[in-house]
Amino acid sequence: MPVSVTMPRLGESVTEGTVTRWLKQEGDTVEVDEPLLEVSTDKVDTEIPSPAAGVLSRIVVGEDETAEVGSELAVIAGEGESTGGEAAPQKQEAPVEPAAEPTAAAEGTADQVAQEEAPAEAPAPAAAPSGEGTAVKMPALGESVTEGTVTRWLKQVGETIEVDEPLLEVSTDKVDTEIPSPVAGTVLEIKVAEDETAAVGADLAIIGVAGAAPAPAKPEPKPEAKPAPKAEPTPKAEEPTPGMSYNEPAAETESSTQPVKTEQASQPAAAAPTPPRPSAPAQGGGEEAAGYVTPLVRKLAAEHGVNLSTLNGTGVGGRIRKQDVLEAAEQAKAAAAAPAAPQQAAAPSPAPAKPAAKPQPSGKRGTTEKLPRIRKAIAKRMHESLHEMAQLTTVVEVDVTRIAKLRAQAKDSFVQRHGVKLSFLPFFALAAIEALQTYPIVNAQLDLDGGTITYPAAEHLGIAVDTERGLVVPVIHNAGDLNLGGIAKRVADLAERTRTNKISPDELAGATFTLTNTGSRGALFDTPIVPTPQSAMLGTGAVVKRPVVVNDPDLGEVVAVRSMVYLAMSYDHRLIDGADAARFLSAVKERLEAGNFEPELGLA
Template sequence: MPVSVTMPRLGESVTEGTVTRWLKQEGDTVEVDEPLLEVSTDKVDTEIPSPAAGVLTRIVVGEDETAEVGSELAVIGGEGEQAGAAAPQQQAPAEQAAPAPQPTAAAEGTQPEPAPQAAPAPAAAPAPSGEGTPVTMPALGESVTEGTVTRWLKQVGETVEADEPLLEVSTDKVDTEIPSPVGGTLLEIKVAEDETAAVGAELAVIGAAGAAPAAQPEAKPAPQAEAKPAAPQAEAKPAPAPAAAPGVSYNEPAAEAEVAKQPVQAEQRAVPPAPAPTAQAPAAPALGAEAAGYVTPLVRKLAAEHGVDLASVNGTGVGGRVRKQDVLEAAERAKAAPAAAPATAAPAAAAKPAAKPQPSAKRGTTEKLPRIRKAIAKRMHESLHEMAQLTTVIEVDVTKVARLRAQAKDSFQQRHGVKLSFLPFFALAAVEALQTYPIVNAQLDLEGGTITYPGAEHLGIAVDTERGLVVPVIHNAGDLNLGGIAKRVADLAERTRTNKISPDEIAGATFTLTNTGSRGALFDTPIVPTPQSAMLGTGAVVKRPVVVNDPNLGEVVAVRSMVYLALSYDHRLIDGADAARFLAAVKERLEAGNFEAELGL
């Protein structure tokens, strides 16, 4: 039966979307969840996956056309159907009504069969673990309805701590770890590796420490053994499977979707691997094999599209598993390698004057205004006309921060998995100042006659992308320390540039930070996006001679690392004195340079 592909709701306030590109054409075969088309809204650009496997028989909405949420975009037919064959079926009401009873009849024939099979199996197994705590499949995104268990990090009978990584799950949007909800003993595994479960389905049962595991789950490590082709002839293969997991180090950098967690929790997840290696030596090659065992279908497809050999990729996931980002980075390195080769072959060329920049191919052309640029233009124009905007600039000496950064950047990257830039320092200082001066974080409703002070600091970070400026949000930024903010900034920026950000992650900002100095600008006057009331721009950190007051020498000229911070704000709500007090608090925090505890120094 033909399946309709409809425009999904890509955000709370989004009512329509524009088809920017069809990734498949009529007559092409598609798989379930395979990217089918790209859609753009005023909030996000994203891919729409195919809801069913089959043949793309008809495209209803062409490229650059706009469709409302819920409207039909295309039709997926069964294998072997010809392109365009679904068109008459979709247009003729009589034919549309005829196939309707068929799925109902099929469903009636299949419903009684799985129900008895699903019910007795759990009923017999959980009996010994009735007092345990269930581990369920979490909702890993607004449109995600199911996930695939890629690897169990713990086996039946093993002890787990609360928030310790328990298993890895893969969806069409993200690969992530699922932590244990409680501490205790893993009594039962209900969904084996490579099996898919719906959101909310029970994956396992955690019982009290020392509790006896259920009898049935002991047979479930079999999939674990099948995932290790390194020792197919060993008769003791099922036995090492439960014990192999403790030999895997969990001290890897957290998965992308987990970076919002407190760094302390992420670092305390490490399980010492020392006791197990000698007994589990045969298992080690399995982790060094292609993708360290299981590779998700999404990662395999991505590697095939970019021509990346998975065996040559060093995975950054738990236990060395290859993630989507690893494949994308390998593809970028492959592209950059040919360009770097001529430079190494002719080092003398570096001494020559810089070549004249090549003119852009867009010179003398006209192109259609992209939807995201149109949305940016509209919002910026509205903001300037709705607010009485003013900008106040302050100069800050960040020499101490620069020294701390140089001292701690290597250990920081090893500990947190991201580079240490100046931006997290600016963000942390700004968030702390917002807590002291909440008027800068407030929102004005002139018609309603109210001022709303949010209960948290939701920090927007302006990210430069090929599509235009996008502002993902660090929600509850006031709950994060320096390491947590650094990881959230790196994660959001990367997923924004690769078009993997969700609509919910670019909404709800109460204050925005824009790093205008990333391209060398000393400062600018940012335009505050409504309904926010203020936005902070950070300029380039540059060394220059400055008069400083030395306690022994008095006023002397010294080379210092300096930066301009520019705060744009709605002057209807925020007075100049309020802005000056806020900037002074940021300046004092940065110049004091008391970040040793945050950096582990």
């Protein structure tokens, strides 16, 4: 019996999600709890497992499309049931056959006329179904995203495209991404040009019916055998056009297909050879290697024996695309076929590898590039946060020598008992939580318009985590109920799941106070920007050993080597006075310098 896969509720405040990637395609078998697709919300990206075993018979929501919580995403049927996807191609092939028959009946004077008429009739089914073609729409790439800008078309009018093959690149104020084709077919129309902006849901292009792609593929052998001189000059004429490129070298891949708009309209048979062509300019590559690779690209790389780490991607942000892998595979075949080529090919292969490391730090020197929309959004939010609050930073210096000695004594037993390493961060967190309970004004929230101050009933501690996607802040809810070991385990667990993109949306919301470990990268201290609606944020600097004047009971003031750290707290001066901030930091300082954590570590 068919089982419906629905959009789960990925958080209390989450009402919808965007399908970012299907890990299975129609007709694939899937097991229970096997990852089926990836879903992105405004708070988290996660995998959705299959609720049942069977065959993925139908995908209802395509990639980059948004669906509400509870709506149907796909249907999983038993292996014996029909996928239901074969009826469409039969309907599409029906008009193609009658279109060829009347032509043969009316123009039966000569074989040459029939051959010339056949390609002329081929565009008719592709153009006629423009009303029946599939519209590629601007997807919702975030809850607050209302529009996107087309940065580059990866396919041009008249070119064929496969399901899930990248069609264009889109930029929003939060993300730059590739939009895959929802169906296989031919690009009939491009409605939004490059560098133009379209609202979410607007039509970007029209893809011809899936049956239009195989139709021209069948006549290919005939034109190649007889009118070979006609088919070959067209690709040769297109090759010089990469000179019409964009500012980026990788853009030559797409610019080389622009003149095909007029030529392929009259000779659709030439559309089939076009997909391999973009691989030739890919030698220019992107400047940076992509960190994320789609399953399709990984599969192609495995099939052709291509090492992805040696490629320079031409996609958004240097992402490795299908064309890059195919181009690398063709180069490898050419090198293996030529007897003298291996020596020449072996020399260039290390050559790009050496410059590949250098362009990353130095390739942008002396250049100007367009501000990414995501960086523009971050700048806007930081600016608003600074101007919405009257932010002030207070810094204290703390001697954590006793804590350093306790860590050395208890580190082995702590790992055995709790399963995580003991760092300085849990000590800072516990001291801050205890100080928040004593001085709740630092944990409060100000509503100036409503004229209220809200004191939360618990301490929900946000921990800033550095990830490949940027800074993410998971939250330890009810942190005041945890001891040192509990905080250490929660910090390690949240940090690991945040970096592996397995954090839930509810764990990223609700912080009342945030702790950021700026010292993890060697910084002595900084001035954190307080995220609204919180009122304060504590930054911990690097723990360093240096000579300090200490007051010894027997020797008086002496100079000794101590482990020192700076604690910098930024706060909303509209709500928190400087004296309140000083009292809070003094409480944290006294708790840390006292070093009375033996009971927490099992050393008492």
